[in-house]
Amino acid sequence: MTTTTEAAPGGATTEVAKGRKAPLSEGARAERRLGWLLCAPAVIVMIAVTAYPVGYAVYLSLERYNLELPNAVKFIGLANYGAVLSSSYWWEALWVTVLISVVSVTITLVLGMLLAMVMHRTLFGRGSVRTAALIPYGIVTVAAAYGWQYAWTPGQGYLSAMFNNSAPLTDQFKAIGVIVLAEIWKTTPFMALLLLAGLSLVPEDLQKAAMVDGASGWQRFVRITLPLMKPAILVAVLFRTLDSFRIFDNIFILTGGNNGTASVSILGYNNLFNALNLGIGSAISILIFICVAIIAFVFIKGFGTAAPGTDIGKR
Template sequence: MTQPAPTAPARAPAPKDRRALSEGARQERRLGWLLCAPAVIVMLAVTAYPIVYAVYLSLQRYDLRFPQQAHFVGFSNYGAVLSSEFWWQALWVTVLITAISVTVELVLGFALALVMHRAIFGRGTVRTAILIPYGIVTVVAAYSWQYAWTPDTGYLAALLPSGSAPLTEHWPAIGLIILAEVWKTTPFMALLLLAGLALVPEETLRAAQVDGAGAWQRFFLVTVPLMKPAILVALLFRTLDAFRIFDNIYILTSGAHNTGSVSILGYDNLFTALNLGIGSAISVLIFLCVALIAFAFVKLFGAAAPGAQEGR
């Protein structure tokens, strides 16, 4: 056994003063910081600075047509947003789309992962095929769906009773947005779950089989608990990602018929209503929502959160 150095034997005479770092350790530390510095600076510059600036903008009345008249108005933009039914409608749609699509993705993703894990042949082909939705540009896929469901051009619309235009009705449109989202992102979920499946030892499943567990019991009592970390990571990633949904809605409905997400609302306020103050307030609120979701995940599932076991 090659012993990693510091675990070596006599720890007893542990030194009181930790500042007595050897020259080598200090150099290593300095090099570490030096190598990370550019990345850290860039990341802070492109996120922390803009978000602080967004908070500043959100406290102003700022119409892009009259930038000279911008002035400080305190929290009144937030008041306007939070008392507007558009915000709550968009938030409701976003939460709905997030909840349904992530749930469907989890089930479908599990099915796909099991297919890839258990398939007796064609595993590679399936995996390659499944990567295509992941790799494809969202806008491209969205257009494909849009044309498919538009009467006259679409093969799928042709399957419906004539005269129906699903993308122009609230619930069908929401359903189609979820469909497009699920199609695009299930592969990612499936791949994360597949990697998790690989960590479930075959022998444990055999043991469960010998203990008399049926296929479903093995799945829910052995596989799923052992995969919990992988599942939680996949859920966290996908929930936060789904909450930011923009591309699919923009192409499929542009947010018409009350199908707009919070991101669409923010975009419209900025580029249609040209109201930078309100737009920034929405930006900040979305940021807070995402932070809240992430915080809830980390709080609820603590150690399973990615990065928790990091930094060995």
């Protein structure tokens, strides 16, 4: 009610101390209120769509809840987690997901770095290279996945025909190889663009100085470019790793998760829509969430990845 209780002794001093411990000026309070007001709608939507459902998933995961048996809903504690963690399907899906993530992110990083160098150094045609590279990034994953599927179908696909009419999608490891290939094709441009931004931060003078001192191209890359790009690389790898850990679209179209190619996301989806089991499905959801949290934690604490955007707060 009493808006003038600050009793600022001498307006000038409060102006100087603005933002410190001094009582808030009228302007600072208005700024605060406006800040909260502007953020409120975004915060409400984000909480409503993520925090609330996750909380609800925790609750569902503690219940026996099958949509086919709506009257048999019962609180069963951690039994769903026990069921998931003792199932070979979960561990196989986790292993497949980790394999796909590690292989595809590693190869994408190397190819992305090469592509970034090409885009950075090329003498001409930079625009057309960039335009072409943006197409895999932008294309609907599902559309591209159908292209790969047909290309590897014996009797109608050009890739299958090139490899003696092979049918890689029917074999676990070959199918994983095709999935990884589709992931790499789709995500290398994104990786390259992030790395290109990091590459442009490496000062040209430093490269020239090293060249004068007789450093070879490889030495310059390892000793100068890589260390300076470390933050950009770590952020890009963190994002790509988390993204490929939730891989769904490519597998869904290419194999449907058959022949031992189901990722954890496919497993969660099938549990909901084929087994109609909300309890088990929710337990899988929470376990995936925990895996993602662990990956992010390891990157941020272990590798010292600056969490993207943390600099924003320092302004």
